[in-house]
Amino acid sequence: MADIKDKLERLKKEREARSRSKSQLVKDTWKEIQKAEDLSVKDKLENLISLPRQEKPSEPKTPPFEPLEREPLQFFENPYSLDFKYGKVTISSGLEIKGDILTCLSKESAFENLDLSTALFIDLETTGLSGGAGVVAFLVGLGFYRDDKFHVDQFFLGELADEERMIQELGQFFSQMNFQSVVTYNGKCFDIPLLETRFILHKQPFILSELPHLDFLFPARSLWKHKYESCRLSHLAHEVVEAGRSEDIPSAEIPWRYFQYLNTGNFELIEPILYHNQEDILSLLGVIIVGSFIFSDEKEEKLTNAMDLYGAGRVMENIGEAEKSVHFFKRALKRGLSDELSLAAKKKISYHFKKNKEWKSAVSLWKEMTSSDTQSKDLLLSFKELAMYLEHKEKKYEEARKIAEEGYVLSIDFSSYYEKDFTHRRERLKRKIQGQKEKK
Incomplete structure (x- = not known):
């Protein structure tokens, strides 16, 4: 197929040459006009504008195209x-x-x-x-x-x-x-x-x-x-x-x-x-x-691109290989991801910890996520997960209410889903806090 590549390259060079010839004509003409000291700038520009356009080159005089006989x-x-x-x-x-x-x-x-x-x-x-x-x-x-x-x-x-x-x-x-x-x-x-x-x-x-x-x-x-x-x-x-x-x-x-x-x-x-x-x-x-x-052990050490490792984590996640996906997400975080992808990777890792009831590790990640300055649904999710943990696992209703309050403020005019969620969560926690006070 070398002949095809040669033809394509030749056509490309011909197009570039035609383009250069037009621009060169304008440059040469302007150089000549500039020598006329008795002309104003306006006159010089009018002379340049009046430059006749290059006529379309006439078609080469070749015999009519005759297709070669080819096999069907x-x-x-x-x-x-x-x-x-x-x-x-x-x-x-x-x-x-x-x-x-x-x-x-x-x-x-x-x-x-x-x-x-x-x-x-x-x-x-x-x-x-x-x-x-x-x-x-x-x-x-x-x-x-x-x-x-x-x-x-x-x-x-x-x-x-x-x-x-x-x-x-x-x-x-x-x-x-x-x-x-x-x-x-x-x-x-x-x-x-x-x-x-x-x-x-x-x-x-x-x-x-x-x-x-x-x-x-x-x-x-x-x-x-x-x-x-x-x-x-x-x-x-x-x-x-x-x-x-x-x-x-x-x-x-x-x-x-x-x-x-x-x-x-x-x-x-x-x-x-x-x-x-x-x-x-x-x-x-x-x-x-x-x-x-990206997945090869002997090649992986040479990689410096965290985004490729994040992608490998997604592939493993899609086929249900949770441990392997976490491995790649952690490596991606170490290499340095954007704030948005960092939140996404931490969310995925935290879900793995949550599923395996590794609460200490999960909570640590959710707290890291809540300190992010990037407004995203993954950020709001970290506030929700942390509030749920404090409410249902630790029974720390006041701390959970404060987290839900922060999440609510961040969700306003950004996510109606989380805004409603945090609204209901705050009201429920207020009732639980009031109930605790009445028992004392």
């Missing part, structure tokens, strides 16, 4: 050596990811005895972006490790009428390669159901639906949603993997390009799509490598 179904192979670096990761690092980490990321115990050496990475380019029975996958990108390389193979459907043949060849490919798992990004909601629908339509068995499936979109959100403005794969590839992928075409443009190709036969419309699809598969592998290393 095309197959592209793109092998990468294991020492190939994509952004800051080395392709071979994917083979180091252990089954227990894949299990955590996927929530599927079947990954326990697997690794990525037998996994199939899938990314589709389709005739529509929303799915549905009428949407066809015209480009099927497949990534996998084989023979000391990472391969990105692509099945391209040049004519819609040949879809059945493509489905049959894909089915044979899946069977022959004997993949043990599937890896996607939003594939549980889009890629796999769509592909399965096309297989069913053509009465072909779809063996991939029986395999354990790691859809990395979900752990990616847990890991990085609090850190980055977007969890789109291309954005994470840039931020997490530091891959300089060129987003030459937006995803929304891909169906239009394909239909234009069907009308014209101009394969230059398709070349950026092949590149885009290839980059998506490499990006998926890259973000999984970086994400998995």
Whole structure:
């Protein structure tokens, strides 16, 4: 696919050159106008404004485009050596990811005895972006490790009428390669159901639906949603993997390009799509490598980013691994989190202590949280939990009332839920305090 990358780079340079030539013309003209000492500033500016606009360059006199004769179904192979670096990761690092980490990321115990050496990475380019029975996958990108390389193979459907043949060849490919798992990004909601629908339509068995499936979109959100403005794969590839992928075409443009190709036969419309699809598969592998290393004991000591550790805690929390989630939240707090995330981490740890009736540790955290200057629902929750503990466990009604009073003041015009809660709590505690006085 080097020729595609070269073309994209050449087009980019041509656009930059055209932009520079326009600005240079203005600079040169202004320099000449400045030499005229007898002109006022107003006259000079009027001369500059009257500069004739560059005419649109005439179309090169080339013979009309004649499409090359191509097979209706095309197959592209793109092998990468294991020492190939994509952004800051080395392709071979994917083979180091252990089954227990894949299990955590996927929530599927079947990954326990697997690794990525037998996994199939899938990314589709389709005739529509929303799915549905009428949407066809015209480009099927497949990534996998084989023979000391990472391969990105692509099945391209040049004519819609040949879809059945493509489905049959894909089915044979899946069977022959004997993949043990599937890896996607939003594939549980889009890629796999769509592909399965096309297989069913053509009465072909779809063996991939029986395999354990790691859809990395979900752990990616847990890991990085609090850190980055977007969890789109291309954005994470840039931020997490530091891959300089060129987003030459937006995803929304891909169906239009394909239909234009069907009308014209101009394969230059398709070349950026092949590149885009290839980059998506490499990006998926890259973000999984970086994400998995956060959980790796031997890698963890090198991490300095508390937000990544917080994300790892969220992943563990989502799969019910409370002890491991607390481990990561504590490490994140030591590395230094923002006030808002610090409150969130302490809340999660305190709930673990509360569940295990480790009241001393829980109360200590709630007291720490109440001293925060950050207004948030987690802050209000700490006042509520502390007031509940003092009321029901210690029977210290006056102390509980004071805590509830502070929580009430902070909740006004911020949270109607907590405002109502603290209002009822204060009234109840006042009655209990009055009852104590009457008994004396």
